[in-house]
Every structure is written in C-alpha cells, then in structure tokens.
Amino acid sequence: MPSDGAARPVIDEGFAPRRGADVHTVVLDGEAVLLDERENRLHLLNHTATLLWQLYDGEASLAELATDVSAELAVDRDTVLADLLTITRHLGAEGILDGVVADREGDE
Amino acid sequence: MTFLSPARRAVSYTFRLTCDHDALGHWFDGLVGALPIVDADDTTAQWSVTRAPGEEPARWCFLVDGEERGSSPYPDQLATTMIQTLNGQVVQRWTGVVAHAGCVSIAGDAILLPADPESGKTTLTCGLVRAGFAYVTDEGVAFLQGTSRIEPYTKPLSLDKGSWFLFPELEPAVPLQLDDAVPNQWQVPPDAIRPDAVSGPCDARFIVFPKYVEGADTVLTPISRAEALVDLAKNTFEFNQHSREYLDQLAIVVEACDCYRLTVGTLDDAVACIQELVGAE
Numbered sequence: 001m002p003s004d005g006a007a008r009p010v011i012d013e014g015f016a017p018r019r020g021a022d023v024h025t026v027v028l029d030g031e032a033v034l035l036d037e038r039e040n041r042l043h044l045l046n047h048t049a050t051l052l053w054q055l056y057d058g059e060a061s062l063a064e065l066a067t068d069v070s071a072e073l074a075v076d077r078d079t080v081l082a083d084l085l086t087i088t089r090h091l092g093a094e095g096i097l098d099g100v101v102a103d104r105e106g107d108e
Numbered sequence: 109m110t111f112l113s114p115a116r117r118a119v120s121y122t123f124r125l126t127c128d129h130d131a132l133g134h135w136f137d138g139l140v141g142a143l144p145i146v147d148a149d150d151t152t153a154q155w156s157v158t159r160a161p162g163e164e165p166a167r168w169c170f171l172v173d174g175e176e177r178g179s180s181p182y183p184d185q186l187a188t189t190m191i192q193t194l195n196g197q198v199v200q201r202w203t204g205v206v207a208h209a210g211c212v213s214i215a216g217d218a219i220l221l222p223a224d225p226e227s228g229k230t231t232l233t234c235g236l237v238r239a240g241f242a243y244v245t246d247e248g249v250a251f252l253q254g255t256s257r258i259e260p261y262t263k264p265l266s267l268d269k270g271s272w273f274l275f276p277e278l279e280p281a282v283p284l285q286l287d288d289a290v291p292n293q294w295q296v297p298p299d300a301i302r303p304d305a306v307s308g309p310c311d312a313r314f315i316v317f318p319k320y321v322e323g324a325d326t327v328l329t330p331i332s333r334a335e336a337l338v339d340l341a342k343n344t345f346e347f348n349q350h351s352r353e354y355l356d357q358l359a360i361v362v363e364a365c366d367c368y369r370l371t372v373g374t375l376d377d378a379v380a381c382i383q384e385l386v387g388a389e
Contacts, residue, residue, distance in 0.1 A: 024351075024352050024355065026355055026356065026359045028332070028337060028359060028362060029332060029333050031332055031333075031334035032334065033338055033341075033359075035351055035352060037351060040351055042338050042341055042342075042355075044335060044338050045334075
C-alpha cells in the first residue's frame with residue numbers, strides 16, 4: 001500500500017493512459033524530455049517511448065493502442081503490447097501519468 | 109579614496125570600484141579589465157576595498173553598496189571573493205537563462221562547455237583560448253531570451269591549483285601579497301592568456317560536456333539533443349525556480365547545436381579534439 005493510502009490503478013491492457021497534467025513535454029529529434037513540474041524532475045524518453053507518450057490521451061486503452069501501432073509498424077501485436085505495458089508501467093512508476101501515484105518505495 | 113575605476117558591465121550588472129590603495133585598486137580593476145566600460149548611473153553598484161583601521165599586517169575589506177562581503181589580508185583571496193560576488197550578481201540580475209558553463213567562440217560560433225564543478229571546464233576553456241579561440245566565459249553563459257545568442261561574461265578565468273602546472277606563464281603577480289600567503293586560485297584576465305582574446309556576442313553552435321578522467325583516452329562522443337538538453341538543464345543556474353520557462357529556452361539553444369560528451373585525458377588532446385570538431389564544420 002503506498003504511503004499516501006491511495007490505490008494504484010492496475011496497468012493492464014484495459015488501462016487508458018493519460019499524460020500527467022503537470023508534465024511539460026519538449027521533443028527534439030523524436031526524443032522527448034519530460035519535465036514533471038510537481039517534483040521538478042526531468043525524464044528522457046527514447047524514440048519509441050516518445051511516440052507512445054504522444055498517444056497517451058486517456059481515451060485509448062493499451063490494447064487499442066497496441067492494435068493501432070502494430071498495424072502502423074507491421075509488428076506483431078503481442079510484442080507491441082508487451083512493450084507498451086513495460087513502458088507504461090515505468091512511466092506510471094515515475095509518477096508522470098495522470099491518476100497513477102509514483103512508486104517511491106525506494107525513497108522511504 | 110585614491111583609486112576609482114570606470115564603471116564596468118558584467119552581462120546586465122554594472123559596478124564600479126573604489127580602493128584606498130592605488131596599486132591594489134588598479135590590480136583589481138585589471139582583473140576585470142575585459143568587462144566593457146559603461147557610463148555609471150544610479151543602478152551602478154558601488155564596490156569598495158578599504159583597509160581595516162589599526163591592523164598590521166593590513167586587512168582589506170570588500171564592500172558592496174556599503175555592506176561588507178568579505179575581508180582578508182591576502183589580496184588574491186579577496187579577489188576570489190569579489191569574483192564570486194560578481195558571479196552571483198550576474199545570475200541574479202540577468203532576466204533570462206544562465207548556464208553554468210565555460211564557453212569559447214570562433215568566427216561567431218560558440219562552443220559551450222557545461223560541466224559540474226571540478227570537471228575541468230575552466231582548464232579546458234583556458235587551453236582553448238590559448239590555442240586561438242575567443243573567450244566568452246568560464247562560468248556563466250547568458251542567453252538572450254528566445255534565441256541561441258550569447259552575451260559574453262568575460263570575467264577573469266578562475267584557475268584552481270590543480271591546473272596551474274598547465275599554465276605556468278599565467279601565474280599572477282599579486283600586489284601587497286604576504287609572505288605566508290597560500291593561494292588556491294588564480295584570477296587570470298583573458299588578455300593575459302592572449303592579446304585580443306575576448307569574444308563579442310556569438311551564437312551557440314556546439315555543446316560539449318567535458319569530464320576529466322586521469323589516464324583516459326580523450327574521446328569525443330556525439331549525443332542526442334534531448335540528452336544534451338537534460339544535462340544542460342542540470343547545469344543551469346536557478347533551473348528549479350523557473351523550470352518550464354528555462355527548459356523551453358534551453359531547447360531553443362540545443363536545437364541550434366551539435367552535442368557531444370568529451371572525455372578528457374590530456375588538455376592538449378582535448379584542445380585538438382575541439383579544433384578538429386569546429387574545423388570539420
């Protein structure tokens with residue numbers, strides 16, 4: 001249980017990620033630098049994570065995004081979904097997705 | 109007071125110095141002699157160096173607008189305090205972004221050298237100026253808002269003791285220095301390195317993050333602009349207080365630049381690397 005008592009949403013294929021409202025994005029040559037303004041932390045995303053980050057609108061679930069990205073890039077859907085889950089869970093743990101509390105167990 | 113300096117401008121901060129010892133005053137003013145002379149007005153800060161009364165050996169007190177900022181019997185230590193005060197005022201008074209970086213230029217193109225303290229940026233800056241690059245700063249790179257244009261901050265280079273062996277010709281002659289002085293930093297005016305070494309306004313063109321590693325091969329490694337932006341932000345004064353605005357400004361700068369990491373094994377190799385980099389462009 002996180003220290004603030006809030007429940008964490010399960011990040012599975014039904015989860016519809018949304019970019020955090022307090023996160024400012026700068027994209028340079030297809031890579032994103034994210035500024036978490038609440039924590040004053042910077043995050044660097046590679047090309048793939050940047051592409052996904054820009055798709056996180058809170059409407060499309062990870063399953064739907066996997067279908068779209070798989071079709072667009074002609075890559076196996078299960079592979080895309082696995083990558084999506086990994087990336088999304090990492091971004092959620094960093095506290096930059098809307099409604100997902102950062103994983104700060106290591107900070108306690 | 110027996111010495112009165114002209115008013116000088118450090119980026120957007122203006123000041124003038126009075127000193128009740130003429131030779132000492134001239135020496136201090138000579139250290140900042142590369143800063144442009146301007147007309148004094150009511151925003152010009154009044155710096156003064158005065159001798160503490162009744163003390164022997166003499167102790168010199170440094171005041172800004174009447175407020176003491178430090179004192180020492182050793183003029184070179186006082187000079188270090190004065191330059192540190194100047195650095196703080198430059199950052200505080202500039203309305204835009206100031207990166208913690210050395211910087212040199214060639215043909216109007218600036219090479220930024222952002223780095224953590226003790227990483228060797230002043231040593232590399234000094235070596236590059238000696239090799240023919242124009243001197244912009246060894247401490248704070250001030251960007252004109254909305255551009256990658258740089259306003260030079262041509263303070264004296266603050267060389268730490270560990271680098272003195274590389275520049276023996278730059279050892280300063282400090283007036284009124286006491287026999288028991290133990291200097292730990294030289295303040296070196298850029299024209300002591302090379303005549304006409306000072307840069308005019310210039311545009312950021314390369315960002316090189318230097319890091320001295322004893323015994324290593326000197327290697328220049330390209331990095332992505334996004335990675336450079338993150339590291340430049342970490343080397344920007346007061347970034348946390350203005351993070352979004354400063355990140356956007358730094359992105360404008362980074363977009364205009366090719367970006368690298370430089371592992372520095374020797375100064376000569378590092379200078380050669382930078383020369384090759386700009387020559388290749």
